[in-house]
Amino acid sequence: MVDATWGTGEPPRDVLSLSGSSAFDASHPPRADLIADCVHCGFCLTTCPTYTLWGNEADSPRGRIYLMNQGLTGEPLSDSMVSHFDKCLGCMSCVTACPSGVQYDKLIEDTRAQVERRFERRPADRALRAAIFALFPYPRRLRLLRGPLAAYQKTGLQRLVTRSGLLPPLLSTLNSLAPRLRRVPPPPRRVAARGTRRAVVGMLTGCVQGAFFPEVNSATVRILAAEGCDVVIPPGQGCCGALSVHNGRRLEAASFARRLIDTFSRFEWDYFVVNAAGCGSSLKEYGSLLADDPAYAERAAAFSAKVRDLSELLDELGPVAPRHPLPMTVAYHDACHLGHAQGVRTQPRALLRGIPELTLREIADPELCCGSAGIWNILNPEPAAELGDRKAANILATGAALLVTANPGCMMQVAAALERQGASLAMAHTAQVLDASIRNLGPSSLSR
Numbered sequence: 001m002v003d004a005t006w007g008t009g010e011p012p013r014d015v016l017s018l019s020g021s022s023a024f025d026a027s028h029p030p031r032a033d034l035i036a037d038c039v040h041c042g043f044c045l046t047t048c049p050t051y052t053l054w055g056n057e058a059d060s061p062r063g064r065i066y067l068m069n070q071g072l073t074g075e076p077l078s079d080s081m082v083s084h085f086d087k088c089l090g091c092m093s094c095v096t097a098c099p100s101g102v103q104y105d106k107l108i109e110d111t112r113a114q115v116e117r118r119f120e121r122r123p124a125d126r127a128l129r130a131a132i133f134a135l136f137p138y139p140r141r142l143r144l145l146r147g148p149l150a151a152y153q154k155t156g157l158q159r160l161v162t163r164s165g166l167l168p169p170l171l172s173t174l175n176s177l178a179p180r181l182r183r184v185p186p187p188p189r190r191v192a193a194r195g196t197r198r199a200v201v202g203m204l205t206g207c208v209q210g211a212f213f214p215e216v217n218s219a220t221v222r223i224l225a226a227e228g229c230d231v232v233i234p235p236g237q238g239c240c241g242a243l244s245v246h247n248g249r250r251l252e253a254a255s256f257a258r259r260l261i262d263t264f265s266r267f268e269w270d271y272f273v274v275n276a277a278g279c280g281s282s283l284k285e286y287g288s289l290l291a292d293d294p295a296y297a298e299r300a301a302a303f304s305a306k307v308r309d310l311s312e313l314l315d316e317l318g319p320v321a322p323r324h325p326l327p328m329t330v331a332y333h334d335a336c337h338l339g340h341a342q343g344v345r346t347q348p349r350a351l352l353r354g355i356p357e358l359t360l361r362e363i364a365d366p367e368l369c370c371g372s373a374g375i376w377n378i379l380n381p382e383p384a385a386e387l388g389d390r391k392a393a394n395i396l397a398t399g400a401a402l403l404v405t406a407n408p409g410c411m412m413q414v415a416a417a418l419e420r421q422g423a424s425l426a427m428a429h430t431a432q433v434l435d436a437s438i439r440n441l442g443p444s445s446l447s448r
């Protein structure tokens, strides 16, 4: 029995009969018609980070699609099957690479939701995931960590602990990912456009972005105002649900999405702006996340249609604020959920190239994930470190003085990898680079 209406068309007949020991139940299993789009050509293999790491077919997009098909045709969810699904970073590099247009993003999202509902994880795994999801999607809880984290860093305890090398892999990963904190006052609830108003935008402050990278939000607000936007920033926005939906916790994600839509529906705005890649990709999918909910389906689709990554909106509006020179060489890293999931690659580069005297360098193997992938680096610390080390080496090889990217997870992951390699490189969000140019702050403002 299907428990709800299908948001993405009628399911194939055989799917409706799934039950019992089959891997998937009838509530949104991976769709057989999408699986059938895969022609097994293998063009996606070399762009898949897990296939690149292990060379195992079952850890490639093609192999995972094969396993989904096995699950649809009666195979039960085994430890091994779940492990291959779990190992997928959800980076969507395979979606970019696939010449047949296979919608692997939809397939893995449906598969993950089934795994979360139907598979009994080991107690340690369950406890770790429960702890992660009791913390990360809650901005207030994350903000409470700022004080102890700042003390841990300022007293030199973090350096001592890192040097001791005594931490087990999980704690060592968390230790290395902890970002350097800056004190920034919270943004006001509304900021007026400078000069002629061109648009009104609602802005997501985000969980990790808001708690650990408030300077990125401040820069975002200043740029938007400088480019003629009124910015609406209601407090208490909560989580957008990205982390939950990307990890199969669909009900939780839907409840976060409803709350965010309600919060912003109290205001008038033309666009909804996001400066974190992972959040942007899930906000653009609210229409399908809430398609089964008659009270929200239409509102969610209308909301999604107005979502823009910051770089997309600035590109769409065109610049009005004068740019001042930033004589420096920067490397731009495509966050997977911006480049692969949203197809936003040209806009951030165009914005950076529009800054006088700034030189932009490309990073080798840009399609390969840095290993952050939401919480993947916490759940899989060793392969994540390997991917992070590769990315850091490619970044260093550009000779750039600054790494620019648009996702807090990538920043933390690359910073940890650079530190392991004994290297240091300044990092900034695209918003901070534009802000420094518009305010004529010079390159030194970005090298801290």
Ligand code: SF4
Residues within 6 Å of the ligand: 047, 048, 049, 050, 051, 059, 060, 061, 064, 087, 088, 089, 090, 091, 092, 093, 094, 095, 104
């Ligand atoms: S989403 Fe990334 S890790 Fe997963 S199969 Fe595709 S390329 Fe591989």
Ligand code: SF4
Residues within 6 Å of the ligand: 037, 038, 039, 040, 041, 042, 043, 044, 045, 061, 062, 094, 097, 098, 099, 100, 101, 102
């Ligand atoms: S997912 Fe696309 S690229 Fe990969 S094997 Fe299937 S058809 Fe080929």
